[in-house]
Amino acid sequence: MQQSFPKNLHVHTTSTKEEACELLTQALNTTLKKAFDDKTPFLLLVSGGSAFDLFPHIDVKNFSSASTVGVLDERFSTDPSVNNMEQFKKTNFYTALQDKKVESIDTTVAHGETMEQLAVRFDQELWNWKKNNSEGIIVATVGIGPDGHTSGVLPFPENPSLFTELFENPDTLVVSYDADGKNPYRYRATTTNTFLRNYLDHAFVYAVGANKKDALVKVGLDSGDLPATPARILREMKDVHLFTDVSLEENNSPQQ
Numbered sequence: 001m002q003q004s005f006p007k008n009l010h011v012h013t014t015s016t017k018e019e020a021c022e023l024l025t026q027a028l029n030t031t032l033k034k035a036f037d038d039k040t041p042f043l044l045l046v047s048g049g050s051a052f053d054l055f056p057h058i059d060v061k062n063f064s065s066a067s068t069v070g071v072l073d074e075r076f077s078t079d080p081s082v083n084n085m086e087q088f089k090k091t092n093f094y095t096a097l098q099d100k101k102v103e104s105i106d107t108t109v110a111h112g113e114t115m116e117q118l119a120v121r122f123d124q125e126l127w128n129w130k131k132n133n134s135e136g137i138i139v140a141t142v143g144i145g146p147d148g149h150t151s152g153v154l155p156f157p158e159n160p161s162l163f164t165e166l167f168e169n170p171d172t173l174v175v176s177y178d179a180d181g182k183n184p185y186r187y188r189a190t191t192t193n194t195f196l197r198n199y200l201d202h203a204f205v206y207a208v209g210a211n212k213k214d215a216l217v218k219v220g221l222d223s224g225d226l227p228a229t230p231a232r233i234l235r236e237m238k239d240v241h242l243f244t245d246v247s248l249e250e251n252n253s254p255q256q
Contacts, residue, residue, distance in 0.1 A: 004220065004222060005219075005220050005235070006235050008235070008236075008237060008238060008239055008240055009219075009234055009235055009237075009240045009242060010240065010241045010242065011220075011242045011244070011248075012024075012241065012242065012243045012244070013244055013245070013246070013247060013248070014243065014244070014245050015245065016245055017208035017209070017245045019245070020206065020208050020243040020244060020245050021053055021054060021057060021206065021208075021243075022057065023243055024054060024141075024204050024206055024241070024243040025054050025057035025058055027204060027241050027243075028054075028058060028139070028141070028204045029057075029058065029059045029062065031139060031202050031204075032044070032058075032059070032062040032063070032139065033059070033062045035062070035137055035139075036061075036062040036063070036064065036067075039066070040135060040136060040137060041066045041067065041068070041133040041135070041136035041137075042066075042067055042068070042136055042137050042138070042139055043067075043068045043069070043070070043105070043129055043133070043136065043137075043138045043139070044067065044068070044069045044070075044139050044140070044141075045069070045070050045071060045072040045105075045138065045139070045140040045141075045191075045200075046069065046070075046071055046072060046088060046140070046141050047071070047072050047073070047140070047141050047142055047143040047151070047206075048071065048073075048075075048084040048087065048088075048143075049143055050143060050206060050208065050209075051141045051142075051143050051206050052087070052088075052091065053206075054141055054206060055091050055092070055093035056092070056093070058093060060093070060096045060097060060100060063097055063100045063102050064100060064101070064102070065100070065101040065102065065103070067097075067100075067102045067103070068102065068103040068104065068105060068129060069088075069094070069097055069102055069103075069104055069105070070085070070104060070105030070106070070107065070125075071084040071085050071088055071105075071107055072140050072141070072142065072151050072152070072191055073151050073152025073153075073188065073189070073190035073191055074107040074118065074122065074152070074188070074189040074190065075152075075185040075187065075188060075189075076109060076115040076118055076176065076187035076188060076189055077109065077185070077187065078109050082185060083107075083108060083109060084107070085106060085107040085108045086108055089108075105122070105125045105126070105129070107121075107122050107189065115176045115187050115188075115189060116176045118176065118189045119174045119175055119176035119189040120174075122173075122174040122189055123172060123173050123174035123175075126173045126174065126191075126195065126199070127173065130199065137201040137202065138199055138200050138201050138202075139200075139201060139202045139203075139204070140200055140202075140203050140204070141203075141204050141205075141206060142203045142204065142205045142206070142234075142240075143205070143206055143207065144205065144207040144212055144215050144216065144219070144231045145212075145215065145231075146211040146212060146214070146215055147182075147215065148214075148215040148218055148219075148228070148229035148230060148231050148232075149183075149230050149231065150205075150230055150231040150233065150234070151190060151191055151196060151230075151233075152188050152190030152191070153167055153190060153191075153192070153193065153196075153230040153233070154179045154182045154183055154188075154230065155182070155227065155228055155229065155230055156227045157227050157228040159227070160225070160227040163226065163227040163230075164227075166192070167192045167193045167194070167226075167230075168192070168193055168194065169192065169194060170194055171194075172192055172194060173191060173192055173194060173195040173199065174189055174190065174191055174192065174195070175189070175190060175192050176188065176189045177190075193226065193230075193233050193236075196233050196237055197233060197236050197237055200237060200238065201238055201239065202238070202239045202241075203234070203237055203238075203239065203240045203241070204241050204243070205234065205240060205241065205242040205243065205244075206243055207242060207243070207244045207246070208243075208244060208245045208246070209245070209246070210246060212244065212246055213246045213248070215229065215231055216242075216244060216246055216248055217248060218231070218232065219231050219232055219234055219235065220248060
């Protein structure tokens with residue numbers, strides 16, 4: 001099968017993960033500086049995992065009280081070593097943003113809160129931000145898993161109809177679900193394909209390591225489906241810059 005990336009998806013291949021990190025944050029900083037200079041409110045949503053490596057290189061000078069931050073997907077857990085927002089709060093980057101009076105969409109699990117209630121609250125926070133910042137932009141750092149998942153949207157090749165029910169509701173920006181057997185963190189409150197496709201203005205994807213190669217190749221194929229490879233949603237989003245240290249030039253197309 002032919003491999004090609006659509007015009008909205010700009011792939012930047014580097015020699016090392018450090019270079020990928022550097023170039024991604026340069027591009028991200030440029031986008032945030034333009035918004036800051038233009039007095040455009042922005043919401044920055046961050047991914048967990050290796051994307052935390054980006055934080056030391058993100059310029060806090062581009063943030064103000066008109067800026068908002070949060071996580072792109074959440075793990076439903078009161079364990080501070082599991083919940084993405086709790087981990088985010090522990091970083092020097094988050095502390096520096098608080099000093100700048102930056103607002104937060106806080107997805108820390110409240111006392112007695114259920115997974116479904118967290119998802120509804122997160123969903124409403126995103127809708128409210130859009131309503132209150134009609135001229136604002138939403139920016140995110142995004143990761144890709146070796147299994148082809150992205151933004152907490154895990155593969156359901158065995159049940160495409162459930163995948164559609166969960167992630168393609170046009171009125172839902174966040175969904176709760178049980179990823180039992182698919183991920184060590186089974187309870188999720190994650191942004192949907194509806195959000196990624198229609199409301200995320202600029203995505204900066206950090207996908208480093210040889211174990212990401214198969215997933216990246218599948219993203220680049222002309223044909224494929226989202227339930228099998230959720231990261232293919234990148235092909236349908238508004239503006240995506242993908243930075244990787246994985247060479248995709250000499251790779252046989254994997255089977256879907």
